[in-house]
Amino acid sequence: MTATETDVAALEARFDAVVAAEQRIEPRDWMPDAYRATLVRQIAQHAHSEIIGMQPEGNWLTRAPSLRRKATLLAKAQDEAGHGLYLYAAAETLGVDRAELTEKLVDGRQKYSSIFNYPTLTFADVGVIGWLVDGAAICNQVPLCRCSYGPYARAMVRVCKEESFHQRQGYELLMTMMRGTTAQRRMVQDAVDRWWWPSLMMFGPPDDDSPNTARSMGWRIKRHTNDELRQRFVDMTVPQAEHLGVTLPDPALAWNAERGSWDFGEPDWSELKQVIKGQGPCNAQRVERRRAAHEDGAWVREAALAYAQKQAGQRQAEQKRSAQ
Ligand code: BYC
Numbered sequence: 001m002t003a004t005e006t007d008v009a010a011l012e013a014r015f016d017a018v019v020a021a022e023q024r025i026e027p028r029d030w031m032p033d034a035y036r037a038t039l040v041r042q043i044a045q046h047a048h049s050e051i052i053g054m055q056p057e058g059n060w061l062t063r064a065p066s067l068r069r070k071a072t073l074l075a076k077a078q079d080e081a082g083h084g085l086y087l088y089a090a091a092e093t094l095g096v097d098r099a100e101l102t103e104k105l106v107d108g109r110q111k112y113s114s115i116f117n118y119p120t121l122t123f124a125d126v127g128v129i130g131w132l133v134d135g136a137a138i139c140n141q142v143p144l145c146r147c148s149y150g151p152y153a154r155a156m157v158r159v160c161k162e163e164s165f166h167q168r169q170g171y172e173l174l175m176t177m178m179r180g181t182t183a184q185r186r187m188v189q190d191a192v193d194r195w196w197w198p199s200l201m202m203f204g205p206p207d208d209d210s211p212n213t214a215r216s217m218g219w220r221i222k223r224h225t226n227d228e229l230r231q232r233f234v235d236m237t238v239p240q241a242e243h244l245g246v247t248l249p250d251p252a253l254a255w256n257a258e259r260g261s262w263d264f265g266e267p268d269w270s271e272l273k274q275v276i277k278g279q280g281p282c283n284a285q286r287v288e289r290r291r292a293a294h295e296d297g298a299w300v301r302e303a304a305l306a307y308a309q310k311q312a313g314q315r316q317a318e319q320k321r322s323a324q
Contacts, residue, residue, distance in 0.1 A: 019220050024150035027093040035219055038212065039149050040094050041110075042221065047087035047098075048105045048112035050080045052286050056120040057129060065123060072169050073126060079162045086155040093151045106291040114272055115202045117280030124177060124184075124191035130170015131244075132192075132199040132237070138163050139233040140203060143223035152221075171240065178245050185245075192241070193249045200264075201272040203230040209269070234262050 011030040018025060025031055054077045061077070064070035088098040104110040115133055120126065141160050147153040177184040204210055204226040216222040224232075234253075241248050252265035274280065278287075 019148050022146075022220075024153065025148050026150045034215075035221075036094050038216060038219070038221060039152065040091055040096050042216075043087055043091040043094070043152055044096070044101045044104070045111050045113070047084045047091060047101070048110060049116065050084035050087060052105075052112045052116045052290060053133075054080050055286055055289055056116055056118070056282075057126055059120050060123055060126050063123070064126075069123075069126075069173070076130070076166050076169065079166065083155075083159045083162070086159065087152075090149075090151040090155045102294055106287060106294060108278060108287065111276060112286075113202055114275040114280065115198050116286060117275050117282045118194070118198050119282055121194070122187050122191060124174070124187040125195070127170045127173035127177065127188065128191040128195045130166050130168075131174055131240070132170075132195050133202070134163050134166040134170060135237060135240075136199045136202045136233050138167060139229050139236065143229075146220075146223055148220040171244070174244055174246075188244075189246050192246045196249050197267050197271075198275075200230055200233070200267045201275075203227075203233065205269060205272065231261055234264050238262050 012032065015025065015029070015031060015035075018029070025035075057073060057077055061070065061073055064073055088101065091101060092098055101110065105112065115136075120129070138160060141156055141163065144156045145153055145160060147156065174188050177188050204213075207213060207225045207227045210226050213222060213225050217225070238248065238253065250265045252263060254263045256263045275283070278284075
């Protein structure tokens, strides 16, 4: 072994020991290149999902049925912008630049969650996104608070607290509609019928078709497989659906006393593949809208940069004066 090989072996051993001891890897620590690349991939996708995820709900901001509903929806969308920012900041600790990540998103070189490629046809969709989509996000993200990479794990703590509020506002909205007219109840059921299967697909492909899971679990980035989290979500959601008075659109849904869990049907995995490939109902529109917003915002970024440079120049001049 050369001296360099010995050094790398020692660094690897330390990295493995930190991960095995459930401690955190921090930005300045040595990490394998593939671990860094996996984190950049997942955190960037996650950040993009938060930002693109504002679009389906944003569609209803100008048409919310009351001032209270509008204020709540605005606050939720603002939280999502905040989540995107924490996550881009976490990705930057790995040595990538957020401008470059945004370029990759709008060029179709990086992904975002499949769920945001479905249209929001009625106001009930706003409630169902809160209940099911944020509910699925919570199941997926609570374990990420124990992810081995410190900045990602810490960002997730606050994100999860806010997602819990989002889920409750969605459920409360749906409860209100279910207490309303027959037309409102139908609207809720229709939204549940359209969002149920895409929500199950948020957890990713089935375990036997998930190329990244085994390695990500070995590194303790992911703490559970896609299928484990999907099952957890179904078990959590079925009683909530009963309480709400809606039917989940799956004839195979049945309590399995032996497993102590709900059996459920197979999502249409070919649909997930199509949506991930960019061929879902709203992919083109979502990316185009993101590109336009990025271009429209160029002047804000330029102004902020010019202001920061001016401030830095003034600070330097002051330091020079006080040193004289
Ligand atoms: N959509 O080997 P796999 C939110 C990709 S935002 C698109 O299982 P992995 C919210 C996957 O990336 C919620 N792509 O991958 C915001 C991989 O492709 P690449 C966003 C998907 O990474 C606003 C390939 O398929 N949450 O909550 O081990 C309003 C094979 O998959 C999807 C996160 O981002 C999908 N559904 O597991 C309301 C959570 N599934 O990159 C709510 C963080 C899979 O190899 N991310 N792919 O080309 C994760 O936990 C994991 O990355 C996943 C996938 C479970 C999503």
